[in-house]
Amino acid sequence: MLWIITKKQILINALSYRFVVGFVLCQVLFVLATLILVKDYEERLKAYGEAVSRQEQQIEQAKVYSDLVREPLNLYKPPAKLSPICTGFEKTLANQASLTYYQIPELEVGRHEKNALLAGLRSIDLVTVIQLVLGLLVLLFAHDTVSGERERGTLALSLSGPLPRHTFLLGQYFGGMITIAAVFLVGILLALFMMVRSPSISLSSTDWIRLGHIVLISLIYLSALYLLGITASIVSKRSTTALVVLLFFWIVFIVIFPNLTSALAARLKPVPARGVVTERVSLLRREFWAKVSAETYRDLPRPEHKWEYIKGRDVYSGSWAYPIRIYYAPREIMEWELEGLKRFLPIEIEYADKIHGVHLDYERQLNAQARVARILSRFSPAWSYYNIASSLAGTDEESQMAFLDRARRYRNQLMDYVSSKDGLSSYRFFSRREPRSFKSTAELDLLKGQGDRLEQEIGAGWDSVPPLDLRDRPPFEHSAFQVRDSLLNSLPDLVLLVFLNLAFFLTAHVCFLKTDVRVGG
Amino acid sequence: MSFDLLKKEILDHLLSLRLVLAFVLIIVLLVTSAILFIMDYRAQVSDYNAQVNDNLSLLSKNLTGGLFQAFSFTRQNIYRRPNPLAFLAEGKEKDLPNAYRVSAFRLQGPDYSLRGNPLMGDFEALDWTFIVGIVLSFVAILLASDGVNGEKQNGTLRLVLSNPVPRARVLISKYLSTMILLTIPLAVGSLISLLIISGSGYVPLTVQDWAKVTSALAVSLLYLSIFVLMGLLLSTLLKESQASLIVSLLVWVTLVIVIPSSASLTSKLWYELPDEQDVWQRADRGMADAAQNHDRRYPHKDNWIVSGNWSPGESLNKAIAIGLARDRHLFQYEDSKIQQVRFGQQLSRISPAGLFQSSVSSIVGSGILHFESFSRQARNYRDQLRRVVEENYPFDPAFPHFDIQPQVAGLKVDYQVVPKFEEKLLTIREGWSKATWDTGLLALVNLILFAATWALFLKYDAR
Numbered sequence: 013m014l015w016i017i018t019k020k021q022i023l024i025n026a027l028s029y030r031f032v033v034g035f036v037l038c039q040v041l042f043v044l045a046t047l048i049l050v051k052d053y054e055e056r057l058k059a060y061g062e063a064v065s066r067q068e069q070q071i072e073q074a075k076v077y078s079d080l081v082r083e084p085l086n087l088y089k090p091p092a093k094l095s096p097i098c099t100g101f102e103k104t105l106a107n108q109a110s111l112t113y114y115q116i117p118e119l120e121v122g123r124h125e126k127n128a129l130l131a132g133l134r135s136i137d138l139v140t141v142i143q144l145v146l147g148l149l150v151l152l153f154a155h156d157t158v159s160g161e162r163e164r165g166t167l168a169l170s171l172s173g174p175l176p177r178h179t180f181l182l183g184q185y186f187g188g189m190i191t192i193a194a195v196f197l198v199g200i201l202l203a204l205f206m207m208v209r210s211p212s213i214s215l216s217s218t219d220w221i222r223l224g225h226i227v228l229i230s231l232i233y234l235s236a237l238y239l240l241g242i243t244a245s246i247v248s249k250r251s252t253t254a255l256v257v258l259l260f261f262w263i264v265f266i267v268i269f270p271n272l273t274s275a276l277a278a279r280l281k282p283v284p285a286r287g288v289v290t291e292r293v294s295l296l297r298r299e300f301w302a303k304v305s306a307e308t309y310r311d312l313p314r315p316e317h318k319w320e321y322i323k324g325r326d327v328y329s330g331s332w333a334y335p336i337r338i339y340y341a342p343r344e345i346m347e348w349e350l351e352g353l354k355r356f357l358p359i360e361i362e363y364a365d366k367i368h369g370v371h372l373d374y375e376r377q378l379n380a381q382a383r384v385a386r387i388l389s390r391f392s393p394a395w396s397y398y399n400i401a402s403s404l405a406g407t408d409e410e411s412q413m414a415f416l417d418r419a420r421r422y423r424n425q426l427m428d429y430v431s432s433k434d435g436l437s438s439y440r441f442f443s444r445r446e447p448r449s450f451k452s453t454a455e456l457d458l459l460k461g462q463g464d465r466l467e468q469e470i471g472a473g474w475d476s477v478p479p480l481d482l483r484d485r486p487p488f489e490h491s492a493f494q495v496r497d498s499l500l501n502s503l504p505d506l507v508l509l510v511f512l513n514l515a516f517f518l519t520a521h522v523c524f525l526k527t528d529v530r531v532g533g
Numbered sequence: 534m535s536f537d538l539l540k541k542e543i544l545d546h547l548l549s550l551r552l553v554l555a556f557v558l559i560i561v562l563l564v565t566s567a568i569l570f571i572m573d574y575r576a577q578v579s580d581y582n583a584q585v586n587d588n589l590s591l592l593s594k595n596l597t598g599g600l601f602q603a604f605s606f607t608r609q610n611i612y613r614r615p616n617p618l619a620f621l622a623e624g625k626e627k628d629l630p631n632a633y634r635v636s637a638f639r640l641q642g643p644d645y646s647l648r649g650n651p652l653m654g655d656f657e658a659l660d661w662t663f664i665v666g667i668v669l670s671f672v673a674i675l676l677a678s679d680g681v682n683g684e685k686q687n688g689t690l691r692l693v694l695s696n697p698v699p700r701a702r703v704l705i706s707k708y709l710s711t712m713i714l715l716t717i718p719l720a721v722g723s724l725i726s727l728l729i730i731s732g733s734g735y736v737p738l739t740v741q742d743w744a745k746v747t748s749a750l751a752v753s754l755l756y757l758s759i760f761v762l763m764g765l766l767l768s769t770l771l772k773e774s775q776a777s778l779i780v781s782l783l784v785w786v787t788l789v790i791v792i793p794s795s796a797s798l799t800s801k802l803w804y805e806l807p808d809e810q811d812v813w814q815r816a817d818r819g820m821a822d823a824a825q826n827h828d829r830r831y832p833h834k835d836n837w838i839v840s841g842n843w844s845p846g847e848s849l850n851k852a853i854a855i856g857l858a859r860d861r862h863l864f865q866y867e868d869s870k871i872q873q874v875r876f877g878q879q880l881s882r883i884s885p886a887g888l889f890q891s892s893v894s895s896i897v898g899s900g901i902l903h904f905e906s907f908s909r910q911a912r913n914y915r916d917q918l919r920r921v922v923e924e925n926y927p928f929d930p931a932f933p934h935f936d937i938q939p940q941v942a943g944l945k946v947d948y949q950v951v952p953k954f955e956e957k958l959l960t961i962r963e964g965w966s967k968a969t970w971d972t973g974l975l976a977l978v979n980l981i982l983f984a985a986t987w988a989l990f991l992k993y994d995a996r
Contacts, residue, residue: 029776037783041791048798055802104651119652121628121645126806127870131628132901133797133877135655140794145786152779255778256551256675260558263671267790268562271663274653275569285580287632287646291587382652389654409652 013175014183021187025153034149035195041141042199046206049096049137054212056091059126063088063108071485075477077435078336078442080426080485081113087422089415089490092406093219096207097226098398099137100407107412109419113427113436114360116368117419119375121286138203139401142196142230143394147266150192150234151258154241156251157184158524163251167529181524185242185517192234200227221495222404229404232509233397239516246523266394273395277385283377292370300363307355315344321456324474332356335442339477340470343450346439354437382409393512396505403502406492410501415490425486444477538693538703542710546676555672556718562668563722566659567729570620575735576648577615584612584632584646593948600944603951604922605843605852608634608641611914611954613907617736620726621749622893623658624900633911635954637918638843638856640911643867643904662893665719665753666886667789670760673715677764678781679774680707681990686774690995704765704990708983711761716754723750744961748896752968755975756889760785762982769989792884800877806869816862823858827851835933845942849930853919864912871908874901882971885978892971898959902967907956914954921951 025031067086074080089107103125109117121128161167170180204223207213215223241258248254312333324339333352341349389395402408427436434440439447451459451469459465499506546552588610595603613631630643657663684690693703727746730736738746764781771777827850828836836848843852878901881887894900925946928934934941 029771029773030779033780033783037787041787045791045795048795048802051802052798101652101654104655121649121651126809127801127873129629129870129874129901129904130797130801130877131655132625132874132904133800134657134794135797136791136794141791144790145783148782148786152782253550256549256554259671259675259782260551260554263668264558267667268659270654271656271659272565274650274656275573275659277653278648278650279569279572282576283648283650285576285584285646285648287580287584290644290646378650378652381650385650385653409654413652 014179014186017170017175017180017183018187018190021157021184022190025188025191030149030152031191031195034152035198038141038145038149038195038199039202041145042138042203043206045136045138045141046096046203049099050207050210050213053091053093053096054210056095057212060088060090060107071482072479074480074482075474076337076442076444076480077430077433077440080435080480080482081430082336084110084112084115085426086110087117087419087488087490089412092411092492093213093215094222094226094405095137095407097137097203097223098139098401098405098407099135100398100402100405101409101412102407103135104131105409105412106416109416111419111423111426113357113430114364116364116371116423117416118368118371119378119413119416138200139226139230139398139405143233143398144266146192146196146199146230146234147237147394148262149195150237151241151262152255153188153192154238155245155255155258157188157242158245158527159248159251159254160245162529162531165531168531171529177524178521181242181521185239188238188242189231189235192238193231196230196234197227200230218495222406222498225495225499226401226404229397229400229506229509232513233393236393236509236512236516239513239520243516243520243523246520246527265392269392270389270395273385273388273391276388277381281377281381281384283374283381286374289370289374293367296363296367296370300359304356304359307359312348312352312355315348316453317342317345318453318456321453321470323470337474338443339474340445342453342456344452346443346445346447346450349442350439353441357436357441390505390508393509396508399505400499400502400509403493403498404495406498408498408501411493411498414493418490419488422486422488429485538698538706539710539713542706543713546710546714551672551675552714555669555675559664559669559672559718560722560725562659562664563661563726564729566620566661566664567726569659571730571733571735574615574617574619578735580646580648581612581615584610588612589953592951592953596946596948596951599942600922600925600946601843601845601942603946604637604918606636608636608639609918609954610644610646611635611911612646612956613903614956614958616897616899616903616958617738618742618745618897619658619899620660620730621746622662622890622897622899623660624894624897624903625657626899626903627658629901629904631907633908635911635915635918636842637915637922638852640860640863640915642911643908661723661749661753662890664722665756666889669715669719669753669757670789670886671785673711673757673760674764674781674785675778676711676714677707677761677768678778679768680711680765681768681993682772682777683768683774685995694995700991700993701987704987707765708758708761711764712754712758715757715761719750719753719757741961745896745964748961748965748968749893752889752892752896752972752975755972755979756885758979759885759975759982762979762986766982766986766989769986769993788884789886793881793886793890796877796881796887799880800873803880804873804876806873807866809866812862812866816859819858819862820855823854824851827854831931833932835935846933846935846938848933849922849926849928851931853923856919860912860915867908871901871905882974885975888971888975888978892968892975895968895971896961896964898964902959906959910956911954914952917952921946925950 063086067088070083071080071085087109091107092102095102106120111117156163158167161170171177208215240261241254244254244258245251248257314331314333322338322341322345324337325335325341326337327349328334328336333349334356335349335353338346338349386399389399399408403410430436439445456466456469459469493501591607592603592609595607611633613626616626619626627647627649630645632644632646633640633642634644635641681690684693694700731738763784764777767781767784768774768777771780827848831848831850833848835846836851840847843849878887878891882891894902898906923930925944927944928937928941
C-alpha cells in the first residue's frame with residue numbers, strides 16, 4: 013500500500029510543470045556551475061604547482077643556512093579536490109604561509125588570492141546551488157502534498173479505504189523525496205562526471221567516501237525542508253497559504269538569516285580593528301631595534317679591514333655585525349660578524365615570538381567571534397548543512413586553520429633542523445668556509461705580493477659554490493582531516509539536521525492525524 | 534473606471550497573506566539594517582578618527598626630524614573614509630583594503646586595518662541593495678506572478694473585460710497596483726530607517742547624500758518594476774497560476790541569486806591578470822632604466838648611488854624618477870586587479886540584479902568604485918608630497934650633494950606646509966554619470982517586458 017501511495021506521488025510530481033522546469037533548471041545550473049568551478053580548480057591547482065616548484069627551486073639553490081631560514085619560505089595548501097562541490101573558506105583564508113626565523117605564519121587578510129579585491133564579488137559552489145535552488149524547489153514540491161490533495165478531493169478518497177494515515181503520510185514523503193532525489197542525483201552525477209573527466213582531478217577512495225557523505229547530508233537537508241513543507245501543507249487550509257508561508261521561511265531562514273549572523277556576531281563579540289595589531293607590532297619592532305642597536309651596534313665596533321679582501325658580502329646593514337652571506341672575508345671580519353650574529357639572532361627570534369603573540373591574541377578574538385557566528389548560523393538548516401558539507405570537503409575554517417597550525421609547527425621543525433646542523437649560531441649561517449682556513453688581514457697582506465696567490469686564496473665568488481645538501485630536511489605535508497574527524501567537527505550541525513527531520517516528521521504526523529481531510533475542511 | 538480597477542486590484546492584494554508578511558518583513562529588515570548600520574558606522578568612524586589622528590601625530594613627530602625623516606625614511610598611513618551611505622549599498626567594503634603607506638617617493642599597500650573577520654565566511658551586509666535587490670524583488674514576483682491567469686481561474690477576468698474597458702487599462706492598473714503595493718512598504722520602511730539614521734545624530738547626512746538616497750530609491754522602483762512585469766508576462770504566458778508562480782520563482786532565483794554569485798569565478802576565468810613575478814621584474818627593470826637615464830643626463834662622479842630611500846647627498850631627481858618608474862608598473866597591476874572586479878560586475882549585468890547593484894553602488898560610490906577612487910587619491914597624494922619636497926629643497930635637485938651632506942640632512946619642513954590626506958567621497962554627479970548606463974538598461978528592460986506583456990495580453994483568451 014505504501015508503495016502505491018509513493019508511486020502515485022512520484023507520478024504526480026513527475027508529470028507536473030514544476031518538476032520539468034525545476035529539473036531542467038537544476039541540471040543547467042549544475043552543469044554550468046561545475047564547468048566554471050572545475051576550470052577554476054584547475055587554475056588554482058596549476059598556480060599551486062607552479063608556486064611549489066618555484067619554492068623548491070629556491071631551496072635547492074640555497075648555499076648557506078641563511079638562504080633557508082632568512083628568505084621567506086612559502087608553504088602552500090593544495091586546493092581541496094572537493095572544493096568545486098563546496099568552496100567554503102578555501103577563498104577567504106590563506107592557502108599560503110610564509111615563514112622565516114624572524115616571522116611565524118599568521119592569519120592574514122587578502123593574501124589568499126591573486127586578486128584580493130575579488131572579495132568584493134559574490135561567489136558560488138555546488139552546495140550553494142543545492143542549498144538555495146534545490147531548497148526552493150523542495151518547498152515548491154512539498155507545499156501542496158496534503159493541501160493540494162484536499163483541494164482536489166483526492167485526500168478524502170484515498171483515506172476512505174483501510175489506509176492508515178501514517179502510511180499515506182509516509183507514501184507522500186517517500187514519493188516526494190524520490191522525485192527530489194532524482195533531480196539532485198542526476199545533477200550531482202552530471203557534476204561528478206564533469207569533474208572526473210578533468211585530467212587534473214583524480215579522486216581517491218577517501219574522496220569518494222567524503223562525496224558519499226556529502227550526498228547523504230544533502231539528502232538529509234532536503235528531507236528536512238520537505239518535511240517542513242508537508243507540515244505546512246497539512247496545517248494550512250489552502251495550498252497557496254502553505255506556499256506563501258514556506259516561501260517566506262525560505263527567504264528569511266535560508267537567504268537573509270546568514271547575512272545577519274556575521275553582523276550579529278560582530279555586535280555580540282566585538283573585535284577591535286586590525287589596525288590595533290599593526291600598531292602593537294610596530295611598537296614591538298621599535299623596541300627590538302633599540303635593543304639590537306644597543307647590543308650589536310654600540311658594543312661591537314667593526315675591526316680595521318680592507319675592502320679588497322672582502323668578497324660576496326651580503327649584509328643587513330653596512331656598519332652592523334649582521335651577515336646574510338659572506339663569500340670571503342679576513343678572519344677579524346668573520347669573527348666580528350659571527351659575534352654580531354650570535355647576539356642579534358636570539359633577539360630577533362625572541363621578538364618573532366612576541367610579535368606572534370600579538371597576532372595570536374587577535375586571532376583568538378576573531379576565532380571567538382567566528383564561533384558565535386557559527387552557533388547563530390545553526391538557526392538556519394541551510395547553514396548547518398553548509399557547515400557539514402564544507403567540513404567534509406576539507407574547506408571549512410577548521411581545515412584551513414589546521415594548515416596554518418601545521419605551517420607553524422613546520423617552522424619549529426625547520427629551525428630545529430637548521431640548528432642541528434649548527435646553522436643558526438655558527439659561520440654556517442652565512443659562510444661555507446671552514447674557520448681553520450680563515451686568514452687575517454696581515455696574512456693576506458703577505459699573499460698580496462706573491463703573484464696570483466691572493467686571487468687563488470679568495471676564489472671566484474658565490475657562483476662557484478655548490479648548493480647545500482638539504483635532502484634530509486623535514487618534509488612539509490599538509491594532511492586533510494580524516495572523514496571521521498570531519499564529521500566529528502561538524503557533529504552539532506549533523507545532530508541538528510537529523511533532529512529537525514525527526515521533529516518535522518513527528519509534527520507532520522501529529523497534525524495529520526488530527527486533520528480534517530474533507531474538501532474545504 | 535480606471536481608478537475603480539486600480540482600487541479593486543489593490544484591495545485584492547491587500548487581503549492576501551503574502552502582502553501582510555512582505556510588509557512586516559520589509560519594515561523589520563529596513564529597521565534592523567538601520568540599527569546595525571548605525572552601530573557599525575560609529576565603530577568605523579571612531580576607528581578611522583583614531584587612525585587618522587595617530588598618523589598626524591606621527592607625521593608631526595617625523596617632521597621634527599627633517600625633510601628626509603618625514604618624506605623618505607618614514608611612511609604616512611592614509612585611510613579610506615567610512616561611507617555614511619553604506620546602508621544603501623555596503624559593497625562588501627569591509628573585505629576591501631582601506632589603507633596605504635605613502636612617502637613622497639612610494640605608495641605601498643593596499644593594507645587592511647578594518648574589523649573584517651576572515652573566519653566568518655563570505656556574507657553580505659544587510660543593506661538596501663540586499664533588501665530591495667533580493668527580498669523586495671522576491672515579493673514583487675510573488676505578487677505579480679498570478680496577476681492574469683489567477684484572475685482567469687477565478688473567472689473575474691472575463692467579468693472585468695466584459696465591461697467597456699480597454700485591455701491596456703486593465704493591464705496598466707494591474708501593473709500600477711502592484712507597484713503601489715511594493716512602494717508602500719519600501720517608502721514606509723525607508724522613511725523609518727532614515728529617521729532612525731538621521732535622528733541618531735551619528736551619521737551626518739548632507740544634501741548630496743539625500744539626493745543619493747532619492748536616486749537610489751528611484752532606481753529601486755525601476756528594478757522592482759522589472760519583476761512585476763516579468764511576473765505579469767509569465768502569468769499571461771502560462772495557463773495555470775501555479776505554473777507561472779513556480780516558473781517565475783525559478784527564473785527569479787537564477788537571475789537574482791545564481792548569476793550575481795558567479796561573478797567572482799567568471800571574472801577570474803575570463804579576465805587574466807598579468808603574472809605577479811613579471812610585474813615585479815618589470816618594476817625593477819623600470820627602476821634601473823630610470824636610474825641609468827638620469828645618470829646619462831646628469832653625469833656626476835657620485836651618481837652611482839641608489840639607496841632604497843632618498844638619503845642626504847643623493848640627487849632628488851633621480852630618487853623621484855626611480856620611484857615613479859617603479860610605481861607606474863605597480864599601479865598598472867593594481868588597476869588591472871580593479872578592472873578584473875569591474876569585469877565581474879559587468880558580466881553579472883546580464884541579470885537585472887547585477888544592473889541594479891552596480892547602478893546603486895555607482896550612485897552611492899561604494900564597493901570597488903570607492904576603493905578605486907581612494908586608490909587614485911592616494912596616488913595623487915604621493916604626488917602632492919613629492920611637490921612639497923621639490924619646493925622645499927633649496928639645492929640643485931639633479932646632482933648629489935655629498936660635499937654638503939650636513940646642510941642637506943638638516944633641512945626642516947613646517948607642519949602647515951604639508952598637505953594632509955583626506956579622502957573625498959564620490960559626488961552625486963560622478964555617481965550619476967557612472968550609473969547612467971545601468972539605469973538606462975534597467976529602463977530598457979522595463980520597456981521590452983512591458984511591450985511583450987502588452988502584446989500578449991491584447992491577444993489573451995480570457996475564457
